[in-house]
Amino acid sequence: xxxxYILLLFMILAAIIAVEIRDLLSSVxxxxxxxxxxxxxxxxLKAPDLAITQLVVEILCLIILxxxxxxxxxxxxxxxxxxxxxxxxxxFVGGFLFFAYFALKNLPPFGHPIMKVSxxxxxxxxxxxxxxxxxxxxxLDFRAYDTLGEATVLFTAVIGVLTVVRRIGRKKPGEDxxxx
Amino acid sequence: xSGKLSDSNKPGMTLIVKTITRxxxxxxxxxxxxxxxxGHLSPGGGFAGGVIIALSFIHFMLAFGKDLALKxxxxxxxxxxxxxxxxxxxxxxxxxxxxxxxxFNFISKGRPFNLFSAGIIPLCNVxxxxxxxxxxxxxxxxxxxxxxxxxxxxx
Amino acid sequence: xxxxxxxxxxxxxxxxxxxxxxxxxIIVGIGIVEYAINLFFILVGYRLRGRAPILAQxxxxxxxxxxxxxxxxxxxxxIGLAVTALIVAIAIRLYERYGTFxxxxxxxxxx
Numbered sequence: 527x528x529x530x531y532i533l534l535l536f537m538i539l540a541a542i543i544a545v546e547i548r549d550l551l552s553s554v555x556x557x558x559x560x561x562x563x564x565x566x567x568x569x570x571l572k573a574p575d576l577a578i579t580q581l582v583v584e585i586l587c588l589i590i591l592x593x594x595x596x597x598x599x600x601x602x603x604x605x606x607x608x609x610x611x612x613x614x615x616x617x618f619v620g621g622f623l624f625f626a627y628f629a630l631k632n633l634p635p636f637g638h639p640i641m642k643v644s645x646x647x648x649x650x651x652x653x654x655x656x657x658x659x660x661x662x663x664x665x666l667d668f669r670a671y672d673t674l675g676e677a678t679v680l681f682t683a684v685i686g687v688l689t690v691v692r693r694i695g696r697k698k699p700g701e702d703x704x705x706x
Numbered sequence: 707x708s709g710k711l712s713d714s715n716k717p718g719m720t721l722i723v724k725t726i727t728r729x730x731x732x733x734x735x736x737x738x739x740x741x742x743x744x745g746h747l748s749p750g751g752g753f754a755g756g757v758i759i760a761l762s763f764i765h766f767m768l769a770f771g772k773d774l775a776l777k778x779x780x781x782x783x784x785x786x787x788x789x790x791x792x793x794x795x796x797x798x799x800x801x802x803x804x805x806x807x808x809x810f811n812f813i814s815k816g817r818p819f820n821l822f823s824a825g826i827i828p829l830c831n832v833x834x835x836x837x838x839x840x841x842x843x844x845x846x847x848x849x850x851x852x853x854x855x856x857x858x859x860x861x
Numbered sequence: 862x863x864x865x866x867x868x869x870x871x872x873x874x875x876x877x878x879x880x881x882x883x884x885x886x887i888i889v890g891i892g893i894v895e896y897a898i899n900l901f902f903i904l905v906g907y908r909l910r911g912r913a914p915i916l917a918q919x920x921x922x923x924x925x926x927x928x929x930x931x932x933x934x935x936x937x938x939x940i941g942l943a944v945t946a947l948i949v950a951i952a953i954r955l956y957e958r959y960g961t962f963x964x965x966x967x968x969x970x971x972x
Contacts, residue, residue: 527863534866541870541893545877550885557889564896571903572913572926574749576934578741580899582757583942586842587892589764593850594949595885608880615879619872623865630864637909644927652916657746657827660914660925664932665751666827673830674799676936677837681792683943684841687950691848749915753939838939845946849953 530570537563550595558588575661718771727769734762738835745831752831756838763843772851781847784840791836798826798833867904871897884952884962888945895941899934906930 537560544556561584568577634640647660647668657663665673718724742755767775874897877890906927914928952962959967 530863531866534863534870537896538866538870538873541873544889544893545873545881545886550883553886553889557892560893560896564900567900568903571907572911573903573931573934574913574915575751575754576899576903576931576938578750579754579757579935579938582754582761583938585761586757586764587942587945589846590849590946590949591885591888594888594953611880615876618879619876622872622875623868626868627865630862630868633864633905636863636904637907639906639908639927641908641927644929647928648925655827656825658916659746659748659751660916660928661749661931661935662746662751662827662831664928665935666830667825669932670799670830672932672936673834674795676939677792677795677834679940680838680841680943681788683947684788684845686947687845688848690947690950690954749913751935753935849946849950 530567533563533567533570537567551592554588554591554595557591558584561587575659718774719769723769727765731762731766734765735759738762738839742831742835743828746827752834753838755831756835757842759835759839760842760846763839764846767846776847779843781844784844784847787836787840788844791833791838791840795830795833795837798829802826863904864901867897867901870900882964884955884964887964888948888952891948892941892945895937899937899941902930902934902937 540556540559540563544553544560547553547556561580565577565580565584568574568580647664651660651663652658655663655667657667738755738758738761740755741750741758742752745751745755763775763779766778871894874890874893877893878887881887881890906929908924908926911924911926912922914925914931916922955967956962961967
């Protein structure tokens, strides 16, 4: 799986660039590169459904993020970042990786998953649902409640965005406005 | 906000972009419909197809300007499609109660590898596609097209 | 091993959320955390020399990768998009209100 390692290395490099660079537009484009690498990783790991979805969702996410940063390049003052935040972040990362190393030893080795529930899906999937795409049969027939929950979350997010950006009651700018 | 308009008086982008958009927007819309309809036979499904359809409308709006695009699909129509999609999904779920339990697959499952097989799965895919596509288009219209006035408010 | 590299990507995202002072950088950090977690799920469910979980018309496929984590991650990707759209909308409103993206200056709770 040498190509998977190279791809993960590319994603880590792009993430480091996205975090450290000073220009806002460049860091948004670097996150786009991470998402694109993730889509190719889904293809290598034999998940074509997810590769299509991740690609188009990444494009939409980039459009929304670029809209927030265009023409708003505020030069951040050149002050030193807080030391307390940096120390806490390093402590958290160190502790997390340390415990994760011991926890990962209990997982089955890479490439040999324990598929107790999925054996049932393989043998009964075509007979019970009639769909040949097993992932679609899982999300729309065996676990349809999760899809209902996801539709609800999307609906709530759309309502939330339309409420936050609403313009009702806005008088001339500069005036103190009481918003409900 | 005139970040998306060109400097001349005509809205939208240059002539090259408009010509290419006229050729490709219909193809992108057709591709989105294909992914939704064949969701139970090949990879894809409702979510990816819905996002692709929303992207085709967004492409049209970015190239031609706001007014021409809102004539094709106004905000009221987008809201109507989204509500219809959500209600259709719930109706299919409740109709499963006639067969036994909630979300029961009550339509007959034809022969595999046909387009009209697999019970309620194609109908659910269409409902989710309507909901996701219209919802994301409404989010785009709300976020991108609001006028920005920066207030130097209380510091 | 490959799991550790995936969790290292997660740690980069968490470092970005904790340390940076610009709201757009924080949103970028949240995005990186989401990508790392989705990748970790699919890595757990992969089978060596497996095939995609789609039945073909004239073959009997013996070893397929696990379809259950793929269903969960499909949901997670779309929810991640919804969350990103919402926090970008909030960030735009904050910019209108305060004129800056700096989190240390956005400290008033206006009643």
